Amino acid sequence: MGNLRSKGFTLIELAIVLVIIGIIIGAILKGQDLIQSARTKKFINDAGRQWETIVWMYYDRMGRFPGDSDMNGIIGDGSTEDPKTDIDNAKFIYPPTNPVQLGSYSFYVFLGNDGDSPKPRNVLVICNSNNCVNRFTDDELFYIRAFDTAIDGLANAGLGQVRAATAVTNVNSGKWLVSGLTVESSARDWSSANDLALVYFFDRKKP
Numbered sequence: 144m145g146n147l148r149s150k151g152f153t154l155i156e157l158a159i160v161l162v163i164i165g166i167i168i169g170a171i172l173k174g175q176d177l178i179q180s181a182r183t184k185k186f187i188n189d190a191g192r193q194w195e196t197i198v199w200m201y202y203d204r205m206g207r208f209p210g211d212s213d214m215n216g217i218i219g220d221g222s223t224e225d226p227k228t229d230i231d232n233a234k235f236i237y238p239p240t241n242p243v244q245l246g247s248y249s250f251y252v253f254l255g256n257d258g259d260s261p262k263p264r265n266v267l268v269i270c271n272s273n274n275c276v277n278r279f280t281d282d283e284l285f286y287i288r289a290f291d292t293a294i295d296g297l298a299n300a301g302l303g304q305v306r307a308a309t310a311v312t313n314v315n316s317g318k319w320l321v322s323g324l325t326v327e328s329s330a331r332d333w334s335s336a337n338d339l340a341l342v343y344f345f346d347r348k349k350p
Contacts, residue, residue: 179285182245186286187293190243190250190269195345197230197239198254198267204233208265208346210254210320218265219255219320226254227319241319242273248283251275253314253321257342268308268321269341275311275321276339284333287341291333300338301327304348308340 201209210218210226218226230238242249251273256263269290271277279287288298295303312323326342 183286183289186243186245186250187290189240190252191267191290191293191343193237194239194252194267195343197235198345200235201229201233205229208254209233210318216265217256217263219322220263224320225318227317230319245286248286250283250286251316253316253319255313255321255324257324257326257344258322264344265346266321266324267343267345268311268324269343270311270314270339273314273316275308275314279333279335279338281335284335284338287333287338290341290343294343298333299330300333301329301331304344306342306344307333307338308342309337311340 198208201207207214208216208218208226209229210224212224212229213221218224239252242251249271251270253268253270253275255266255268257266268275269287271279271283291298291300291303291305294305297303300307307327308324309327310323310325311321314321321340324340324342327338
């Protein structure tokens with residue numbers, strides 16, 4: 144009887160298998176990057192650009208901001224001011240969505256002012272809950288930093304038009320209205336240990 148010899152893979156065959164595995168892994172990682180990039184663009188558009196556009200369109204139509212019924216230039220400084228009702232009544236063809244959904248994440252958008260004295264500044268505020276009491280998670284901060292970078296050119300929680308709020312004392316989810324903000328004023332990174340909201344000074348810069 145002839146000798147039976149077990150036949151294994153050659154080095155060339157093993158190399159081919161490794162190359163194929165590498166290509167598959169690369170495609171999976173690239174696909175994840177594309178999904179993350181698409182979600183980031185959606186967040187910046189839906190939670191920021193679209194809302195800002197709607198606010199300025201309302202201003203062009205009505206001569207005031209939504210939530211500024213006394214027409215003094217400040218959103219939400221009176222007891223009857225109601226951004227949501229104003230936006231709903233304007234009947235825009237493409238009204239903003241609230242909350243903004245990104246997979247399992249929900250981001251709630253509010254309009255209002257920072258409560259600063261002597262001249263409050265109008266703000267667009269983004270939280271991860273409808274009462275702004277939960278700090279951002281590290282995963283959520285990925286999108287927050289991307290928003291900050293899109294507006295200011297860098298992600299810094301205490302500089303530019305986009306800043307962090309470490310306290311939010313007045314929230315009315317039924318009116319999409321927020322005030323009573325403690326806004327960061329020192330240069331630092333965004334923090335899941337401190338930051339409750341993103342604050343965007345959309346109509347004038349914060350000094």
